[in-house]
Amino acid sequence: AQRVTQPEKLLSVFKGAPVELKCNYSYSGSPELFWYVQYSRQRLQLLLRHISRESIKGFTADLNKGETSFHLKKPFAQEEDSAMYYCAPSPSNTGKLIFGQGTTLQVKP
């Protein structure tokens, strides 16, 4: 079955520590891949999309086609990074985004 999995519901790190939020997907073809973020009391917003290869707020995401993973990384976490993060592949030619269950990142001072 086609699905996306974020195995961690909660990831808690100290400020300055590296962060990796995991995402695995099982879609055939070459889906577009996105990460979305939702800060407290704010709307969901696009963090980054794989195709643009951007680095937003210090985050990057590496696509591993062999492992079908798209993990989100940041070398030094900041307290303002505390939020809910969603991985969202878009299966080819569908226009839809399929969201993972989300991972809450908690960055402690």
Place this chain on the structure above:
Amino acid sequence: DVKVTQSSRYLVKRTGEKVFLECVQDMDHENMFWYRQDPGLGLRLIYFSYDVKMKEKGDIPEGYSVSREKKERFSLILESASTNQTSMYLCASRQGGYGYTFGSGTRLTVV
């Protein structure tokens, strides 16, 4: 700078009521989507629309319907609200290969 607007931030409705959730976007996007967001389940797609008067079922369409009479407006309808439809409802629009733009959400409570 707000581009996707959901008409209500909070709604409380009674079981059995017909409920309308409205979403308007001002970006001339063709694609619009309705999701519900529940803790531990992430976002689940209810319905989406590629164009005016077109609609497609998502993963959990049961108990819902939609209407898209104009390009900028996409309405979600709960035909007969039930308590298990208590949730946060998110509307989004998308153009081409770019990511979604989300509304701020409507938190619906069915009592």
